[in-house]
Amino acid sequence: MSQSQTGFTLDFHSDTYRDSFSRINAIVIVGEQEAHDNFIGLTKLLPEHTAALTRLGKMEFRHRKSFEACGRNLAVIPDLRFAEQFFAELHQAFQSAIAHHQTAACLLIQALIIECFAIAAYNTYIPVADDFARRVTESVVADEYEHLNFGEIWLKANFAAVKEELEATNGQVLPIIWRMLNQVELDAKGIGMNKQSLIEEFIVRYGEALSQIGFSTREILRLTSQGLQSA
Numbered sequence: 630m631s632q633s634q635t636g637f638t639l640d641f642h643s644d645t646y647r648d649s650f651s652r653i654n655a656i657v658i659v660g661e662q663e664a665h666d667n668f669i670g671l672t673k674l675l676p677e678h679t680a681a682l683t684r685l686g687k688m689e690f691r692h693r694k695s696f697e698a699c700g701r702n703l704a705v706i707p708d709l710r711f712a713e714q715f716f717a718e719l720h721q722a723f724q725s726a727i728a729h730h731q732t733a734a735c736l737l738i739q740a741l742i743i744e745c746f747a748i749a750a751y752n753t754y755i756p757v758a759d760d761f762a763r764r765v766t767e768s769v770v771a772d773e774y775e776h777l778n779f780g781e782i783w784l785k786a787n788f789a790a791v792k793e794e795l796e797a798t799n800g801q802v803l804p805i806i807w808r809m810l811n812q813v814e815l816d817a818k819g820i821g822m823n824k825q826s827l828i829e830e831f832i833v834r835y836g837e838a839l840s841q842i843g844f845s846t847r848e849i850l851r852l853t854s855q856g857l858q859s860a
């Protein structure tokens with residue numbers, strides 16, 4: 630038992646907790662698999678970074694394995710079909726960017742948006758996780774900062790040339806992220822997480838990343854609030 634962010638007591642072995650966890654656990658398993666596939670896919674657009682991208686992809690595959698162990702530890706069967714639908718729109722957005730050889734769009738989606746989403750989710754989850762999952766998630770989140778950093782370095786170096794592509798991609802993808810947050814709200818609550826904290830942490834992390842690569846404060850406010858009314 631432990632205290633949730635919404636005031637009630639968590640019983641990790643209850644049916645209601647495990648029901649929510651079956652979808653949340655599947656989301657992170659499929660999310661880590663998507664991240665793996667995206668980094669490996671990026672080697673085609675950035676062949677000079679093949680070694681680095683392959684290493685990041687392998688880390689993502691280990692994350693998948695680690696989160697599978699978290700589900701097994703609570704005797705939960707992840708609902709992978711639900712999670713694949715959850716990621717469908719974001720998956721499409723990345724596939725279309727890669728098909729059009731839009732390196733900046735791909736890096737914005739994977740290394741900035743998805744990594745910031747993961748960092749926000751994992752940091753919000755850690756205080757309410759069971760002991761096993763907390764240790765796993767702490768070690769995973771440490772890796773995610775490195776993935777974010779890879780994207781920041783490339784986008785910063787190419788900022789002037791890709792600024793418009795980044796703005797267009799942000800406008801297309803952020804509304805997808807807000808819809809995903811709405812879809813996960815009840816299950817996140819079911820494992821003791823608060824949606825508002827998740828949104829705030831995402832905006833802080835993503836805003837910092839945009840600042841790193843060269844956007845001004847005014848531009849960041851416009852970019853991070855894009856489509857937020859719907860969340």
Ligand code: PL3
Nearest residue numbers: 653657660661664747750754813
């Ligand atoms: C990047 O390396 C992996 C991307 C994973 C995306 C995760 C999104 C999570 C959404 C909300 C669920 C919160 C729960 C976290 C608990 C383990």
Ligand code: FE2
Nearest residue numbers: 661664689692
């Ligand atoms: Fe990961």
Ligand code: FE2
Nearest residue numbers: 664744773776
């Ligand atoms: Fe990652």
